[in-house]
Amino acid sequence: MTEAKNPQSSAAELPTQYTPGEVETSLYEGWVERGYFAADAKSDKPPYAVVIPPPNVTGSLHLGHAFEHTLIDALTRRKRMQGYETLWQPGMDHAGIATQNVVERELAKEGLSRHDLGREAFVERVWKWKAESGGQIAGQMRRLGDGVDWSRDRFTMDEGLSRAVQTIFKRLFDDGLIYRAERIINWCPRCLTAISDIEVEYQDDDGELVSIRYGEGEESIVVATTRAETMLGDTAVAVHPDDERYRHLVGKQIVLPLTGRRIPVLADEHVDPEFGTGAVKVTPAHDPNDFEIGRRHDLPMLTVMDEHAVITAHGPFQGLDRMEARSAIVAALRADGRIVAEKRPYVHSVGHCSRCKTTIEPRLSMQWWVKVGPLAQAAGDAVRDGRVAIHPREMESRYFGWVDHLNDWCISRQLWWGHRIPVWHGPDGELVCVGPDEEPPGGEGWTQDTDVLDTWFSSGLWPFSTLGWPEETESLAKFYPNAVMVTGYDILFFWVARMMMFGLYAMDGEIPFRTIALHGMVRDQFGKKMSKSFGNAVDPLEWMDKYGSDAVRFTLARGANPGTDVPIGEDWVQGSRNFANKVWNATRFALMNGATVEGPLPAEAELSTTDRWILSRLNAVVADVDALYDDYQFAKLSDVLFHFAWDEVFDWYVELSKTTFAAGGPAADASRRVLGEVLDVTLRLLHPVIPFVTETLWTTLTGRESLVIADWPAASGFRDAAAEAEIVKLQEVVTEVRRFRADQGLQPGQRVPARVELSGAGLQEHEAALRQLLRLQPEGESFAATASLPVAGATVALDLSGTIDVAAERKRLAKDLAAAEKEKTQAEAKLGNEGFLAKAPEPVVAKIRTRLAKAEEDIVRIGAQLERLPQA
């Protein structure tokens, strides 16, 4: 064996199996300590910035986070290797209502409510929770290998970001884009707060549609409702203006049952005469449509429920919960003979609080609003004019559909956990919006608004608030706009659209990021949604402990087709672990055989065909992977790397190199350098997705400091089509002979005397390797060919000493013959088709001709082989 340039001891350091364990943790801490992930705003390098979609501090990360982090980490690691000043901005979201609910549930276990503590103590308590949850999340991120700049860690409620919130609030307020108004809002009677339209989840519930007769005799009209309890607040009945049936009643007053109140019948365009009876009860204070009708007709707004959705209207129903009231009122109406029809069950769409699933109660309420018109217009335009690209493209329509038909955004929440609205109320109802450096108005009777802001208000500022805005920091100048926003399609409206609106507004029309790359949701191995209640949710830590972070990451990346959901099962993670182990062992082999990265690659003339083949393929793969990264095709690039590494490098190049190494000499030296090169580059290519195992192997292989700061491979442009074709041919010959051996029941290790004739295929160079791969002995003196296998112009004759299984061989050949004949028929049919010849492009026709020629050749060859077989 030739002296290796690499210390032989390095291979001995590697055990025969890859065990991720604590290796991963210590590697990660080393990376952080050495400052690899720190982003320097003063750097001359071009910037590449991505913000983390800040996880809610409601607990710990799930597999969906691991997925998203894998993608962002891979992107940023590659860019860092490419020489960009890379910032992966970490941080977390206070997640107002979600976190408040979690802490309230914790309190409930102690038998306490937030009111027992009072606002200040409760908020204190939430901060304590935040510290715990935040610590847990940071730990998970480190375990995953997230290359974030921890020195820049932010929280949506930290001092700087609170300042950003106050600044933009003030600016919007002064621009007239934030206002206060009393409207029907979505009220959660459990969370006791207003929520925005998109925080309402609609689902089909079973209800009961009752038709109730209002008024008496001639002057009566039947209305239908699923919410009978709201009739207590009815202040009109509406019909369509053109509806002949009710024309005589319009303008009249009729008696509202159970109350004795007289309410008008009025005409309004909104009413659909086709629906139900064509008459609608109008409850302006408890239904958004009715509210609009009420506004148009100047109706009284009669509130009959309190914030808990308990009836407040005077009378027998007072104090009843809305659901109790519903049945009580229906019963009372039935007793009065006023129920003229009932439909049960009646399936209809009902809104629920997305946080606690309680049925939403539309409620008339004074709230703060953002006037989204101009902001949404700009957000839509930025995508329309191509300044921001949405990937995958199909998601654009969803974005436009939302941004272009947006109602004003209710931003106030009656919660305690969040950014307090910076407006002070004066004794006479004055409103003063207070900016960050301003003193709130003093004096008697001035109090700060008690509401807090919707949590998405602060996260909407994330791409620039994390960089120091409103200060004009170096970081802001360097890293805004971000390169890409990687996030789930489920929060396109909640978050992405808001960042677009606020980014463009606060940064004077500058977009927050150039590309929006939307990923799907992680699902279980059967494609089912993961959820705790369904019992199929997985703690990423569990799998990381069992199989390593790399395995989890690789599995997630392999499933990441743009915008589509990602199924993941434990078996698949196991498969990825196996891949990591394979890479591990291939590198061990290389080290044991003196593979090296030292010195220049041997000149082309010194390289064997095999070397040139693998280098040619390597360069093709580098180019492919680059293109796929630029298109956010994580699944495909992972697949390309998986197959290149395993099928081509490990199963063929490494196997072929064994012969070369055994022979020694300059060819072996050249191969050692090429193997070193191929592994070096392959490890670099794999590093962004599986950083840990690649780091361990690469530093051992190269003796250099770290792959994290290594250069990303550049395709050299070296390609050798002839070498590629030659190796493909060699693979054909080897596979064919192996197939024969398997069919003949030969044991894989059994040596067989053989005579090989490879010059016809131009494969002479590979005879030694071929003999090694096929376990073929020299023919010896008494050689008697009992089987002769012609393939691809080469012939391999084997001496099976008369033990050939004729039946098996006949079966195999018959099958091949049938395939060749089918092939011939198909090709002939094509070539006999004038339309095809006239219209098909030349390369296609040529391909068919080649196929036909090969099929004919095969038929002759196989026929001859069959003939040579002894009769059974």
Add this chain to the structure above:
RNA sequence: GGGCGCGUAGCUCAGCGGUAGAGCGCUGCCCUUACAAGGCAGAUGUCGGCGGUUCGAACCCGUCCGCGCCCACCA
């Protein structure tokens, strides 16, 4: 009611106009000195149905059936 998308090997999914693919699973042989978390060989599909366009369709068009998601003020 609108909009988007999906039905391809047992499972989960790629492919989106020129001989049907991957991973896992399955069958057989093998502990061949990097790796049994491995090697080699193999089996498996009327590409949801029906029409149409085309020399040629899993891929384009129409239609039907079955799913999923998003949006919408169905009393």
